[in-house]
Amino acid sequence: MNFANEDLLGMPLDLPDIQKQRRIADFLDAETTRIDRLRQLRRTQAATFEERYIAAISELTTPGISTAHARNAAWPWLPEELATARLGYLARVQSGVTVHGARAEDPEDAVFPYLRVANVQGERVDLTEIKEITIPRPMAMRSMLQPGDVVMTEANGNPDNLGRGAVWYGQVANMVHQNHVFAIRVDREKLVPEYLSALLAASHGRRYFRFTATQVGIATTSSSKVLDFPVPVRTISHQAAVVGEYEALRSAADRTRSALTRQLGLLTERRQALVTAAVTGQFDVSTASGRNVTEGVSA
Template identity: 25%
Template structure:
């Protein structure tokens, strides 16, 4: 039956409350607080709001047992309001459903929304282009399997237990991915700052952020290794992007794939031409590791600095060095600006930073070793990501099977119930 047959009422939050954000106000539940794939409510990143006077505020105040639906972006996200939640209100992008609880229990509705039944319904009913959304009528009409109320409670309790176990396995895989990321950075940092030979004699670098380096390495200012260039681009060259995660792209990135807040000018004559081996950095994101090595002919934003090698040097090695946490802190110190997001690293500051350089043969070996390590870490991270995907699929399958009657959880042990979904 549709949800509306057991609804007490359904509403969405008021508009314009963003103007009333206040550290001293009430909890303000947004779509980001509705966790995807779970009926839990995430209050770790909660906004507060000064509630307007009158009925407009009171009608959107949540109670224990209310079911909250995202009606724009993150469609299919749902949460059941827990007991003992302090005074809280919903935003305009969250639908608040309150039930008579005569035929439908709150957790049952939440799990139905997460099942293939709910996900298919919301996907079919969503509308809009770049900003997809649902109407309140779409929520009211959600087709809902109806089991006896006592059985709904039993199934919900079963799913609470079993999805919690799956969630813990997912959390373990995510922790593993974070550890792999940290390990990768530590290994790379050691390679570019200490070399590959653990028995190499060391010497003080005299550069605070570098510490001791192999005794045969030489020191140089960036200005003695690179020169700034600003050659104009040409229409046929691809516009390359610099990412703090992936360096310089090797092809033009589609507009809808660009990082947030990145825009392009229609006038390509404003862009700077780059050649393989150039070092490029984003002046506004150098303090976050926004460096990259160019591998193909192209052009980059006029807001980027392009540095071309003056002598035989492995630019990829310099990129790895400048992405270390120690070097990034130096980029911050040499950048100008009032706040972090206004910091800019100009060439006149960057060129005076001193680095330690191994012989070219050694830098080539270090870069080759880093490439080998990155492939290995990427493969392990991909395995964890695939494990997460499979666990999430299993979670959805278990929920769907339970709420549509494909398995009778009353007669199955947890292990057999899980096996029934495979």
């Protein structure tokens, strides 16, 4: 709906006297400042929680990373005694399809769902929106995901988030992946996919990709750098035990994040409802604290 200037200027307003306007303004200044302070405290709490979560999974996946005195010569954030192996000895990287709108039609063309950069969100795959691509079947087969693949993006605007990966469990059949998404296919006899995903989420993965990143505008990596990633040498049973603890930490972290996000949402709703109630005269600001005006806001 569009309003002409004359319609807006001609709109009737319930205008209280100037003293009441000042009382409303003073009341809203005090109450919105209090709510804004609570929102900032929640944001600080969320940031502190994320730091502690990263510290916990980092010590779990690479013990001594925050306490060891002797450091690895090649990777100075790792403890010296931690033996590592190049990821290329334990996995291979599969390349994805390039989206090319000018490509000529092919008799073997078919429509496939494809995983984009936007779908890879840190430790999870977001399938809220799935795009489709029309490509020849042989091309699709070369870039089709398999359950157990670890997917990660080659670029990120935040260098600290570069290299974070998630395990693909085959949620969508015949899913191919974009060329800007790496699919790491591990040798299951040597490496547990979830263990690799945990390493990428922890300080070790973040520091490695920040340390080796190429940055012109945004931080980027390459398949060769992915294959050079140093993986701690652990038995499969040890990796599985680490994964069990990691998934428990991650589940608890998800619940905490959800609670903090919900609280921030409720504080935002409360602020909006308070302003509306005050300016529309739903309560007397000279006697009210405003703390009960949002009963309609879901708890």
